[in-house]
Amino acid sequence: MKKIVVIGAGAAGILAALQAAKKDDNKVILMERNDRIGRKLMITGKGRCNITNVADLPTFIKNIPGNGKFLYSAFRNFFNDDVISFFEKIGVATKVERGGRVFPQSDRAVEVVDTLCKCLYDAKVELQLNTKAMKIITADHKVTGVKTAVGQITSADVVILAAGGSSYPATGSDGNGVHLASVLGHTIEELHPALVPLETDLDWVKNLQGLSLRNVRVSVFTEGKKSAEMFGEMMFTHFGVTGPIILSLSRAIAISLSKRQKVFLTINLKPALTPEQLDARLQRDFKKYAHKQMKNAMIDLLPHRLIPIILDLAYINGEKPADQLSKKERYKLVATLRNLSVDITKSRPLAEAIVTCGGVNVKEIDPKTMQSKLIDGLYFAGEVVDVDGYTGGFNLQAAFSMGYTAGKNASDC
Known part of the structure; x- marks a missing residue:
């Protein structure tokens, strides 16, 4: 036997x-x-x-x-x-x-x-x-x-x-x-941890705790060079970011961070639209809500909690009437929507990794x-x-x- x-x-x-x-x-x-x-x-x-x-x-x-x-x-x-x-x-x-x-x-x-x-x-x-x-x-x-x-x-x-x-x-x-x-x-x-949430020191990220984003594209930049990207769903937490695409990208990020390499993410909130198409979409929305303030003129485009943060990062006053937005400000808004940057400080501990x-x-x-x-x-x-x-x-x-x-x-x- x-x-x-x-x-x-x-x-x-x-x-x-x-x-x-x-x-x-x-x-x-x-x-x-x-x-x-x-x-x-x-x-x-x-x-x-x-x-x-x-x-x-x-x-x-x-x-x-x-x-x-x-x-x-x-x-x-x-x-x-x-x-x-x-x-x-x-x-x-x-x-x-x-x-x-x-x-x-x-x-x-x-x-x-x-x-x-x-x-x-x-x-x-x-x-x-x-x-x-x-x-x-x-x-x-x-x-x-x-x-x-x-x-x-x-x-x-x-x-x-x-x-x-x-x-x-x-x-x-x-x-x-x-x-x-x-x-x-x-x-x-x-x-190293794999399939693990990621941390950031950015206060605006933590203020979005619980907000999920669908159909976004997240790109990873390691030492300033794009190293990976993925399309799908993610979520903001009290410490940073998580969700399916974040977990899938986290393995390589954790290894890079262990080597003390600088890592940041960019989130394209509207990856299905080219810059030109997104600009045209913004112009239609701002025409529709011409007499509303900017913080209320983007309700068809973004989750309510995300609007003031996007406007702040684009250096646009949320009280400004939509029909008074300049072309330069609109281009800045397009760039922010397509490249929302998040610095990653570390991954969550190995004990929390899937x-x-x-x-x-x-x-x-x-x-x-x-x-x-x-x-x-x-x-x-x-x-x-x-x-x-x-x-x-x-x-x-x-x-x-x-x-x-x-x-x-x-x-x-």
Whole structure:
């Protein structure tokens, strides 16, 4: 009988355990430091669990800026249609929403976790809750067991390390997995927050707390040069900015800030209009509201709370009648609407990030099997690996695919 220990009962660890348990002669132990499995799964997709995306393989790779190409083999083993089929078979019906995002029809992450828990029970996986792995024991560069926080040693022929990264430590991802790999000689790429809100010192931004903007284009400038841009939705907060496109842009920004590089954003509030078209739109509005003050003449163009701020940044008196605005002032207003600048001082802490950027160097892992190239019998899966993607189901798919691949190969080796 082969004894397989999986460390971490998140998305990757659960899939690894279920796959490894398919062989009747395998004894599979799933160690989890929390009092229940799937803590992070419970909060993904705002509690709805965005399990995958229906995008094709090339699109998936593009949406995983952190070593996406490393996942080619894992995705070929177990991709989005396999995930959807897997959940449908175990009784979790799914649906596809905007952007190709796949959710359970119930919109309840707890349904996903509870069903996976039942699957582990049916597969006779031994679940050890409230059990923190402190050391992976090896001899002659081969896995022999796992030592827990209470000093107990569990023998093992194979260990699958799926203990997560360092984001949301309350869910169990406190960096312990990275530490366990480091002790064994694996190179750890520096950890940074990914999919994380950004901070600014600008008071006007904080005064817009709670205001969401749709269909805007945000451009990132690093050391004065445009480094990225994205179209979509964002939101102002009491500390800065967040929302889908901000989170997606945040990975590269966090890395740049760690290098002490200057970063600022520009927000194009009307990206569908050229400067000429926007100017024409302004002239129509100001003709319509000719006898109103400027602060009331832009109600068709912008959210009410944003109007006085735009006027202030464009150096236009909000009390000024719309029909008295000069051509020069109108051009300045166009420029402000298309280039609303926000200096970024820092990202929110790693503990608040949805995903960790960094982890075990992928060059030290066989992408076809997820086995360590340094330690025989050691496999990796999930966020502990230096792989991270954008929002939209890409990260969970990566976790499921790595977990499946690690579990299958650990079982077959």
